[in-house]
Amino acid sequence: MKIAxxxxxxxxxxxxxxxxxxxxxxxxNGETPGFDVQVCSVxxxxxxxxAGFGIVVDNDLRALKTADIVIMPSWYEDCxxxxxxxxxxxxxxxxxGVRVVGLCLGSFPLAEAGxxxxxxxxxxxxxxxxxxxxxxxxxxxxxxxxxxxxxxLTSAGVAAGLDCCLQLLRETCGAEMxxxxxxxxxxxxxxxxxxxxxxxxxxxxxxxxxRFSQVLxxxxxxxxxxxxxxxxAERAAMSRRNFxxxxxxxxGTSFKQWLLSQxxxxxxxxxxxxxxxxxxxxxxxxxxxxxxxxxxxRSAFRTSPSAYRALFRDSLAxxxxx
Numbered sequence: 001m002k003i004a005x006x007x008x009x010x011x012x013x014x015x016x017x018x019x020x021x022x023x024x025x026x027x028x029n030g031e032t033p034g035f036d037v038q039v040c041s042v043x044x045x046x047x048x049x050x051a052g053f054g055i056v057v058d059n060d061l062r063a064l065k066t067a068d069i070v071i072m073p074s075w076y077e078d079c080x081x082x083x084x085x086x087x088x089x090x091x092x093x094x095x096x097g098v099r100v101v102g103l104c105l106g107s108f109p110l111a112e113a114g115x116x117x118x119x120x121x122x123x124x125x126x127x128x129x130x131x132x133x134x135x136x137x138x139x140x141x142x143x144x145x146x147x148x149x150x151x152x153l154t155s156a157g158v159a160a161g162l163d164c165c166l167q168l169l170r171e172t173c174g175a176e177m178x179x180x181x182x183x184x185x186x187x188x189x190x191x192x193x194x195x196x197x198x199x200x201x202x203x204x205x206x207x208x209x210x211r212f213s214q215v216l217x218x219x220x221x222x223x224x225x226x227x228x229x230x231x232x233a234e235r236a237a238m239s240r241r242n243f244x245x246x247x248x249x250x251x252g253t254s255f256k257q258w259l260l261s262q263x264x265x266x267x268x269x270x271x272x273x274x275x276x277x278x279x280x281x282x283x284x285x286x287x288x289x290x291x292x293x294x295x296x297x298r299s300a301f302r303t304s305p306s307a308y309r310a311l312f313r314d315s316l317a318x319x320x321x322x
Contacts, residue, residue, distance in 0.1 A: 001034070001035050001036070001068045001069070001172070002035075002036045002038065002066060002067045002068050002069075003019060003023055003035055003036065003037045003038065003067060003068065003069045003070075003071060004038055004040055004059075004063045004064050004067035004069070004070050004071070004093075005019045005020070005037060005038065005039050005040070005071045005073055006039075006040060006041065006061075006064075006070070006071070006072050006073070006086070006106075007039050007040065007041045007047055007055065007057055007073075008041060008042070008047065008075070008076070009041075009047045009048050010047075010048055010049070010050055010076065011047070011049055011050065011073070011074060012049065012050045012051070012074055013049050013050070013051050013053075013055075014158065015073040015074035015103065015104060015106075015158070015161065016039065016049075016055075016073050016074070018073060018103065018161045018162055018165060019037055019071045019073060019165055020037050021162070021165075021185060022162065022165035022166060022169055022181060022185070023035040023037050023165065023169065024037055025181045025184050025185065026169065026173065026177065026181060038059050038063050038067075039055075039057055039058075039059065040057060040059035040060055040061055040062075040063040040064070041057045041059075041060065041061075042060065042061060042083055042085050042086055043060060044057050044058055044059055044060040045057060061085060061086065061089040064089045064090075064092070064093045064098075065092075065093075065096075067093065067098055068098060068099070069098065069099045069100075069101065069168070070090065070093045070094075070098050070099070070100050070101065071100075071101040071102075071103065071106070071165075072090075072100075072101065072102045072103065072106030072107075072109050072110060073103045073104070073106050073161065074103060074104045074105050074106050075104075075105035075106050075107075075108045075109055076105070077105070079105060079108050079127060079130055079131075079134075081112065082108070082109040082112050082113070086109060087109065087112060087113045090109060090110065090113040090115060091113050091114070091115070094113075094115050094151075094152075097151070098151075099151050099152070099153070099168070100115055100151065100152050100153075101152075101153045101154070101155075101164065101165075101168065102116075102121070102123075102152075102153070102154045102155070103154075103155045103160075103161035103164060103165075104123065104124050104155065104156065104157045104158065104160070104161055105123060105124055105127055105157075106154075107121055107122070107123040107131065107154040107155075108123065108127075108131065110152065110154065111131060111134075111135040111138050112135070115152055116135065116137075116138045116152065116154070117135075117137040117138065118137060118138075118139075119138065119139065119147075119149045119152060120139040120140075120141055120147050120149055121138050121139065121140060121141070121147055121149065121152070121154040122140065122141045122142070122144050122145075122146065122147050122154050122155065122156055123140070123154065123155075123156065123157075124156055124157035124158075125142055125143075125156060125157070126157075128140050128142035129142075144156065145160040145163050145164070146160055146163055146164035146167060148164075148167060148168075148171075153167070153168060159187075162185070162187055166178050166181065166182060166187075169181060170268075174268070174269075174272045175265050175268040175269045175272060176269050176272060176273060179269075211236045211237060211238075212236050212238075212243075212246055212247075212250065214236075215232050215235050215236045218235070219232065219259070219262070220262055223259075223262060223263050223266055223284070223285055223286040224283060224284050224285070224286050225286070227259060227286075229243060229244060229255055232255070259286075260296065263285045263286045263287060263296075264285075264296065264297065264300055264301075266284070266285045266286075267281050267282075267285040267287070267293060267297065267305065268308070270284065270285065271305055271308055271309040272309070278290045278293065278294075278305050278306060281293065281305065290305075293305055
């Protein structure tokens with residue numbers, strides 16, 4: 001699978017490296033497709049970076065013509081207008097059915113190309129108001145890490161780009177592969193897209209942090225059980241109010257949403273790697289009934305557990321064929 005990453009003069013090296021860090025860590029084998037990550041620019045040749053060194057880019061925008069995924073990893077901090085050649089290449093790629101991704105300020109060229117019209121999208125929180133004013137057709141969500149709107153993905157700044165790429169990897173190769181790459185990069189395997197971009201008042205490091213982490217680890221190992229804030233607060237030796245506040249400040253989301261995300265991820269792994277019935281998957285992931293699993297699965301992934309299993313296995317089989 002070919003991924004075209006668009007660079008530009010003055011790009012931040014970290015932003016440019018994010019897609020390669022995620023997709024370059026996937027080795028092709030009989031079960032998993034590999035990724036050919038190609039960096040391109042409007043004019044191939046040497047471009048400067050914000051770090052004071054240059055990068056030789058061997059490909060121009062013609063790389064988008066054969067790409068399966070196109071990633072705009074960032075953009076200029078002044079959010080200037082993109083050159084017509086870039087906008088035209090983005091529109092042509094999207095019209096061809098390619099998945100298009102805008103990381104951080106990289107969502108601005110996508111919006112300028114009209115690819116975000118009528119969609120919900122995000123960008124770095126400092127530039128969210130500017131995007132909303134400049135592109136009123138875009139529904140800008142200022143508070144989330146990333147938004148996956150069918151074939152277009154956008155993310156917030158810097159680290160959220162890693163989360164967005166992991167989500168794309170999860171959709172392409174499955175939850176287990178995404179978790180494997182996350183472990184290799186020593187980052188969180190799954191931060192829900194709706195999680196807050198930043199935390200206003202970080203929780204001070206204290207002895208309670210260790211207890212808090214142990215409780216969350218225990219929950220992920222016992223997803224089949226019923227969990228309440230009261231029972232977990234008691235396990236963490238905290239008051240309900242303190243536990244709720246601590247959880248929100250530490251994770252940027254509510255315990256209910258976090259728990260649902262963990263259960264969905266566990267269900268995905270079971271569907272990908274085993275032949276357990278939908279009823280068994282529902283029980284072990286903590287949904288209780290197959291009906292509850294189907295409802296939550298469809299709401300989150302717009303498909304059923306059975307269709308997800310079939311589609312995932314069909315995709316792997318197709319990639320494994322010569």
